[in-house]
Amino acid sequence: MAHDEFSLIRQWTSRSHGDEKDGVSVGIGDDAAVFAPTPGMEMVVCCDAMVETVHFLKETMKPADIGYKAMISNISDVAAMGGIPRFALVSIAVSPRWTAEECSEMYDGLYEACGQYGVRLIGGDTASAPDTLFLSVTVIGEVEKGMALRRSQARSGELVFVTGSVGSSAAGLHLLLAQQNRTVEAGGGTDESDEWDTLVRAHQRPQAQVQAGRLLLLSGACTALNDISDGLASELWEIAEASGVTIQVEAERIPLLAKTRSYAQKVGKDPLAWALYGGEDYQLVGTLAAERSEEVARRFAEQGIPFAVIGRVEAKGQGVFLVQDGERRKLPKAGFNHFGAVERG
Incomplete structure (x- = not known):
């Protein structure tokens, strides 16, 4: 240049x-x-x-x-x-x-x-x-002054929530890489449907949740907060370790777009793995007082911002557990940091 x-x-x-x-x-x-x-x-x-x-x-x-x-x-x-x-x-x-x-x-x-x-x-x-x-x-x-939300204030008995949906960016990256591989194999361009444009946009043009963060701070109900850059599991572990607590989340409550589920089914992948370890969704995950959850959910609904309770903060300790199909297992601390560091699809 x-x-x-x-x-x-x-x-x-x-x-x-x-x-x-x-x-x-x-x-x-x-x-x-x-x-x-x-x-x-x-x-x-x-x-x-x-x-x-x-x-x-x-x-x-x-x-x-x-x-x-x-x-x-x-x-x-x-x-x-x-x-x-x-x-x-x-x-x-x-x-x-x-x-x-x-x-x-x-x-x-x-x-x-x-x-x-x-x-x-x-x-x-x-x-x-x-x-x-x-x-x-x-x-x-x-x-x-004195009001910044941190990762270290989660307490036993509080609920765990997430804004928006997760796993969409990882699904979009999988699609883009698959398209690139097909283009190379074909020796030129390939015609691709815009059926999965939502997922591609989630990866290339994510949205920062500034409005949601402000709502949570001004509500006074949020105790710990993190953005989902490295995957839901990684961000939950950061809250658990910083706060000295154990967190349990339920697989069926983790919000996934229908497009993410259908694309994962098409390519034989687990959409939950994308949500937990894919990263780059830039949604917010955090904890709040259980007695304030309905009020906060109502405020989010009034602003048209998706909000879902996905689990609970348990006793003191340091760990993140997932309940799926009636079984409880400890989630590894893995998450997306670099290409090749964690399998993203």
């Missing part, structure tokens, strides 16, 4: 303009950004990196999808604290395999995600990479 670095930065970030109304007094174009936090709020800061061939494949994700998803994964972390995402910084290291046009499209996706969630891109960096693309996003959010 033989272009002047600074001219590319100006092109890719030209949509960021100064506006003191959002608290930014110095944005992109200087040595550093300057912004003012909202009075009475604490800052929430998170950073995630995406590495080509490890977190995404060029064959299954368009450049705009990669940028969009990189931003969403960070916004989701803010949502899991009950926070409001506000600002972002993006650093990219580009290999010779990527053109300036593809990188510009990646920024299209980054900006699209920012626009959906009211996030302002205020800085970052660019560099060259020898063989694969590296994309790092930092999101800065805010939450009411």
Whole structure:
């Protein structure tokens, strides 16, 4: 990508303009950004990196999808604290395999995600990479002082809930990889039905649950919260270990899309395995006081946000158990971290 670095930065970030109304007094174009936090709020800061061939494949994700998803994964972390995402910084290291046009499209996706969630891109960096693309996003959010939701506050007797559906992203990835394999075997393009578009979109264009996180925080009923980036089992284990509790969930209560079930049946896979270990659904899983569950469910229904109770927090300890077909078994701590680390389909 033989272009002047600074001219590319100006092109890719030209949509960021100064506006003191959002608290930014110095944005992109200087040595550093300057912004003012909202009075009475604490800052929430998170950073995630995406590495080509490890977190995404060029064959299954368009450049705009990669940028969009990189931003969403960070916004989701803010949502899991009950926070409001506000600002972002993006650093990219580009290999010779990527053109300036593809990188510009990646920024299209980054900006699209920012626009959906009211996030302002205020800085970052660019560099060259020898063989694969590296994309790092930092999101800065805010939450009411002393109110941030954490993983460590689950207590015995509380209920376990999940927003939305899980397993959809892993199903979509399975489909995309299968399509790619068929394309290679056929020596060219293949005609594919849009029957499974919902699953593909779940993988390429997931949604961060900011509204749900805010609802949970403001309800005062939620005690522990986590976002589902590495699979439901992994996130439940993080809550169990941080809180020092045992969690039991019921397989039949775990919400799966009908499309996920039907696609799994078509390809001979277990949709529950996708839900437990697939990851990248970016829904929220957490615990809440049992006596408040109906009230919270009603609030979610009023906002049109799916909400399901899937289990219960049991005695002190550290473990996650699944009840399925009358049998109870301990779930392994496995989850999706990298391509090849856990079988996703």
